Amino acid sequence: MAWLTDAEAKAIRKTDIGPPHFGQFLPPVLKKNYGKWKYHERIDGGTMVHVGESGDKVFTVRVASPRILSTETIREMLDIADKHCDGYIRFTTRNNVEFMTPDEKKVDGLKKDLKAKGFAIGGIGPGISNMVHTQGWIHCHSACTDASGMVKAIMDELFPYFDGSKTLPAKTRLAMACCVNMCGAVHCSDIAVVAVHRKVPEINHDLLKNMCEIPTTIASCPTRAISPDPAKKSVKINAEKCMYCGNCFTVCPPIDIHNPENDGVAIVVGGKIGSLRTGPKFSKLAIPFLYNETPRWPKVVDAIKNILDVYAKNARKHERLGEWIERVGWERFFSLTGIEFTHQHIDDFTFMRDTMRTSAAFKY
């Protein structure tokens, strides 16, 4: 197909029209029962039914997505949606794909065709749905590890918690951010991986003086580690103050924070979003550093598997990972998981006064 010419493009382009109204994309059963749903039930690890006040039902089958999708795979999904779901499809906030039908008799055929095309069915109920993640080496300048590859390795291992063959005390939300910018906002997940740097960035002074605005660069540093270096018409970094956030690199690329030998990932745990039972929580540091071991990060996978296993064995029903830790105490979390406690675990940045123990009651 030929590209539009400039004149053709100018003739048809529109601006500020906003997204199309969702009404035209809703399956008829959803349109009819909009705002009048009565309840829903999980049928199995990848299937649920919603029932309306009218008695109408809609069956939903959920499948995994690697988030990066080729148009070819999307068309394979649409072929199945055309055959079984009246030509409608939906995606979830965690990047999974949902196929819906009001007809219970169609569910088996739908699942059969999804399986035949290699789609993995699951993600519903007290288990693991999908791992929210960022772009990584696929597409981001700031990535200090890959996101998609690590997620693939982790989800391969945790697949029984996705397809429903194993369950957990409560739903467990996993996430992965390939740098501390955390585009995926992984900071409130049950278990999240965040890639971190550990070395002060190196400055290319020749490039810096031509590419960067020095006051902006100095202002970008949250710990005031950057000061002017007038002789070089550049800046210098106080290594004792730098905590490797990379914000200077974002505003001034010649300050290179990447260091393949020393970059890796941290694992944080115990966050949640919902207000159910206890308030939303940030995830807190469990493991300060693991090396980037391409292509399958075996130590990261093992570490997450260990945390999940200990949680599954010890938490009460409906208790999220963070709620379980709050009940048993962090000292118990470290003893049960066998994770080593280090200087990095104690907050010496901004929140020490809120995070040190101020009570004489604790466990061994």
Add this chain to the structure above:
Amino acid sequence: MSKKYDTPLLDELEKGPWPSFVTEIKKAAKKSEMANDELGQVEKSYRTKRGYWKHGGIVGVLGYGGGVIGRYSSLPEEFPGVAHFHTVRINQPSGFYYSSKALREICDIWDKYGSGLTNVHGSTGDLVLLGTTTSALEPLFAEYSSRGWDLGGSGSAMRTPSCCLGQSRCEWANIDTMEICHQLTHKFQDEMHRPAYPYKFKIKVAGCAVDCVAAIARADCSIIGTWKGKIAVDQDAVKAYAKGGMNIQAEIVDMCPTRCMSYDGNALSVDDGECSRCMHCISKMTKALKPTGEKGVSILIGSKAPIVVGSLLSWVIVPFMKVEPPYDDLEGIIRKIIEWWDETAKPRERIGEVIEIKGMRGFLEAIGVPPVPQQIKEPRKDPFFFWKEEDLTK
């Protein structure tokens, strides 16, 4: 296109039950030289353990300052197909629903102008098209916009609002999240497409406190559905849950954070005045429990990821507000919030950070919201508080 690179490391990521992004890139590479070189560059990253993308340059479509993120390989001679590899954000429909006809059309246009690789969807909510060239942007935008699709937000602008699927398929939704999201998106088109804010501003709309769209952690303005009436109890359904094996005392009553429920082995009762609307009991006994009475929104402000001085969760500002289509009421308060932020912030300061620096009082007064105990977890602990002249005369 024929196979261009050996990718022994990435090939390891085609094994196992979880769907493989490598398989997706390879599928796209059969038709696209860009996807082929993407595969080669990522394999190199797996070998050297570092990325090869430059900072985004300024590219876009005529009249817009956002919606396209420039991306260039730092190795254009080695991987010419990804010398330009820009991202295009297409504003998703509320709830991420599509007809196959519409989504096929999106794919067909993308195959013509880009790599054939997508994210469905990106973190903020847009349908993300990964990898095209500067020269493709204008014709690509003309094709999409003429078929009813517009670009989402990027840069220091209103970012593409997003929502949970709300009343379209969920009995818990107290508000019409999808219509609110749709209307707000249309009201803020200029602010989305022409970045003029100090930094990014995100809006997310969740139907209840379960918050499936992570509004409370990922949006500068978190709009969360809530109610003011009682929880209606269907005692027959309660009996059915008990019969089905649910330990109502342990799983429901004892896990209620305000201990406002009781169960005598037969009937479940709720002391509605003490309920904090956390959603635990309703989510576990959805057939038996239902919120009733007045429905509306809570508005919370300020959440963000950790860059730079630490992450924030959104703070309750307006505990309850009734909203009506076309949601001029919500638009009004959001515009007041943004106006205060826009006048007060330095570049690259999110609204939560600015409130921390400037103080909550100034913010609340600017948007005309009184102080109420629902906004806080506890009152201040220190004796260092400010007084204004008008406070002294009271």
